[in-house]
Amino acid sequence: MNSHFYRFAALCLYTHKSKHLAPFILFFILVFLVCSILFISSSLKSTSLTIVENQPQILVENYRGGAKSTVDDFYFEALKDIKGIRGIIPRVSGKYYFEQSKTYFTIIGVDFFAPNFNTTINTLTKQYAKQSDKNSVFIGSGTQSVLDKFAYKDSLTLFSHGGESLHVKIIPLDDKDFSLLSHSVILCNMDLAKELLGMEKFEYSDFFVDVPNETEVPNIVAQIRTLFPNSKITTKEESIALAFNLYDYKSGLFLALFLTAITSFMILLYQKTIFSFAHEKREIGILRALGWKISDIIQFKLIQNLFIALSAFILALLCSYIFVFKTNAPLLKNIFLGSDALSIQTHFIPSFAMMDIVILLLLSVVPFMASVLLPSWKLSTIDPTEVMK
Amino acid sequence: MIEIVNLSKVFDAGGKNEFVALNDINLTIAQNECIVLKGVSGSGKSTLLSILGAMSKPSNGAILVEKQNIVKLPDNKVSDFRLHTIGFIFQSYNLIDDLSVVENLMAPLACLSLSKEERIQRITRAKELANILNKDDTLAKDLSGGEKQRCAIARALINNPSIIIADEPTANLDKNNSLYLIETLKKLKALGKTIIIATHDAIFEETNLVDRLIKIEYGRITQ
Numbered sequence: 319m320n321s322h323f324y325r326f327a328a329l330c331l332y333t334h335k336s337k338h339l340a341p342f343i344l345f346f347i348l349v350f351l352v353c354s355i356l357f358i359s360s361s362l363k364s365t366s367l368t369i370v371e372n373q374p375q376i377l378v379e380n381y382r383g384g385a386k387s388t389v390d391d392f393y394f395e396a397l398k399d400i401k402g403i404r405g406i407i408p409r410v411s412g413k414y415y416f417e418q419s420k421t422y423f424t425i426i427g428v429d430f431f432a433p434n435f436n437t438t439i440n441t442l443t444k445q446y447a448k449q450s451d452k453n454s455v456f457i458g459s460g461t462q463s464v465l466d467k468f469a470y471k472d473s474l475t476l477f478s479h480g481g482e483s484l485h486v487k488i489i490p491l492d493d494k495d496f497s498l499l500s501h502s503v504i505l506c507n508m509d510l511a512k513e514l515l516g517m518e519k520f521e522y523s524d525f526f527v528d529v530p531n532e533t534e535v536p537n538i539v540a541q542i543r544t545l546f547p548n549s550k551i552t553t554k555e556e557s558i559a560l561a562f563n564l565y566d567y568k569s570g571l572f573l574a575l576f577l578t579a580i581t582s583f584m585i586l587l588y589q590k591t592i593f594s595f596a597h598e599k600r601e602i603g604i605l606r607a608l609g610w611k612i613s614d615i616i617q618f619k620l621i622q623n624l625f626i627a628l629s630a631f632i633l634a635l636l637c638s639y640i641f642v643f644k645t646n647a648p649l650l651k652n653i654f655l656g657s658d659a660l661s662i663q664t665h666f667i668p669s670f671a672m673m674d675i676v677i678l679l680l681l682s683v684v685p686f687m688a689s690v691l692l693p694s695w696k697l698s699t700i701d702p703t704e705v706m707k
Numbered sequence: 708m709i710e711i712v713n714l715s716k717v718f719d720a721g722g723k724n725e726f727v728a729l730n731d732i733n734l735t736i737a738q739n740e741c742i743v744l745k746g747v748s749g750s751g752k753s754t755l756l757s758i759l760g761a762m763s764k765p766s767n768g769a770i771l772v773e774k775q776n777i778v779k780l781p782d783n784k785v786s787d788f789r790l791h792t793i794g795f796i797f798q799s800y801n802l803i804d805d806l807s808v809v810e811n812l813m814a815p816l817a818c819l820s821l822s823k824e825e826r827i828q829r830i831t832r833a834k835e836l837a838n839i840l841n842k843d844d845t846l847a848k849d850l851s852g853g854e855k856q857r858c859a860i861a862r863a864l865i866n867n868p869s870i871i872i873a874d875e876p877t878a879n880l881d882k883n884n885s886l887y888l889i890e891t892l893k894k895l896k897a898l899g900k901t902i903i904i905a906t907h908d909a910i911f912e913e914t915n916l917v918d919r920l921i922k923i924e925y926g927r928i929t930q
Contacts, residue, residue: 326817333805604801608815609790611783701763
């Protein structure tokens with residue numbers, strides 16, 4: 319096909335721009351929504367994966383009457399004799415209700431001078447070890463934004479589980495790279511964390527078991543299960559799957575909605591082209607009467623609608639990137655992050671799978687093109703005099 | 708030369724609303740001849756024109772243009788035939804309303820590999836022949852009836868076709884514009900074109916343009 323043909327197709331597209339605006343906007347909205355969901359889901363999955371991957375292989379939690387309970391030294395003693403365990407790393411963490419903003423912060427108790435349960439935490443503790451003392455708390459960007467609203471700049475009063483007030487110094491974390499882990503976090507030393515969470519000195523929230531040989535994990539899990547049949551034991555593999563499933567489930571719901579919406583959109587477009595849009599029919603009839611072949615009509619429509627679909631897709635892609643990674647997806651993030659996110663700002667780390675974008679491109683552009691090209695092809699196979707009537 | 712042999716067209720054949728639009732038409736049209744098909748509305752003249760213009764298929768029969776049966780041609784060849792051999796002037800003009808005069812003239816050229824100079828030359832020549840020289844950028848929808856007709860004629864002439872087919876070309880024109888159209892058709896005849904007109908306008912009978920008048924009634928040639 320010659321360049322004049324492309325120019326003519328572009329000219330007709332420009333001339334009928336108002337006619338093409340509705341499909342463009344609808345297509346843009348659909349792709350924008352799905353891209354935003356993909357970006358959020360992908361970013362959260364990637365961050366969750368980073369968190370989980372940086373943890374030891376086995377997590378052991380104690381449950382009592384269906385509710386999570388604490389663990390103590392007794393557990394660690396019992397595990398001493400199991401071969402293949404490099405170390406046991408207890409964790410102190412829990413929720414702290416901040417009444418003023420009606421928000422929960424995540425308290426994580428850490429040891430600033432020894433390895434913790436997560437290498438990301440270790441990076442932070444190493445970085446801030448010099449500033450650490452019993453009365454200092456390190457806060458994530460989300461926590462900071464909440465505290466800023468109440469003018470807590472340098473210090474803060476927290477309350478122990480027994481109601482005793484604890485005056486602490488605030489040190490903000492530079493946590494851009496660990497956003498999901500640290501955004502609503504208050505990082506402090508173990509003793510302060512235990513006071514805030516109402517734990518005894520010998521108690522911990524749960525503990526990790528470090529197993530250097532990954533093939534030994536099932537064997538060690540079996541032995542721990544024999545020792546503590548009522549405990550919940552989660553391997554790293556299961557944690558990864560859980561994190562993935564959580565966000566896949568949420569994005570899956572949206573994708574199902576997207577498929578419903580895009581199907582309705584395509585049917586609408588198909589019907590518009592074949593039945594209701596007399597203008598479209600007449601144009602095809604005229605061009606056929608002037609000597610255009612069926613393949614010319616298909617190519618003509620292909621050029622025009624590919625331009626509409628691709629420009630809407632690229633624009634939607636860019637807008638959703640800005641919406642998610644620059645403005646932190648207002649409204650939409652609440653669906654993914656739950657109540658914590660209601661008042662705490664989360665920073666989404668840019669991360670997406672190129673394959674997801676390619677699949678989305680195929681799933682949206684191909685049906686769009688088909689819903690336009692099929693009726694155009696059908697109309698161009700009819701005698702021009704019939705079509706022009 | 709155009710030979711129409713035993714041509715029939717039946718709509719909804721075998722159905723409840725079966726209608727015989729053309730019944731065993733036989734007609735020969737010489738090169739550079741101008742014929743007028745006369746008949747009342749529904750007599751079948753427009754159907755005959757659309758089949759002659761390769762825009763619909765007959766139920767039976769053949770149309771031989773320079774000994775080639777256009778009825779049997781595959782769709783691609785039929786399109787080429789329409790593009791290069793036929794210039795069709797429609798009663799309702801059938802211009803693309805949102806495009807300008809020049810853009811409408813570009814439509815039949817879009818599928819051809821021509822140089823820019825050749826395109827400009829063809830458009831200029833067609834505009835001169837149809838006398839629509841100063842309306843290049845006017846949208847088709849903003850043209851008067853006479854101007855639309857001239858634009859449609861220019862578009863029909865753009866590929867220098869050997870056969871001009873006009874369906875009720877004066878139906879929407881006043882007398883002055885009708886006379887002007889006849890003058891244009893005379894010019895085309897002088898250029899060696901074969902002209903086939905379907906009309907019930909008596910104005911064509913008063914001119915020396917027409918070589919033969921053919922009357923159609925109930926899908927048959929009666930005179």
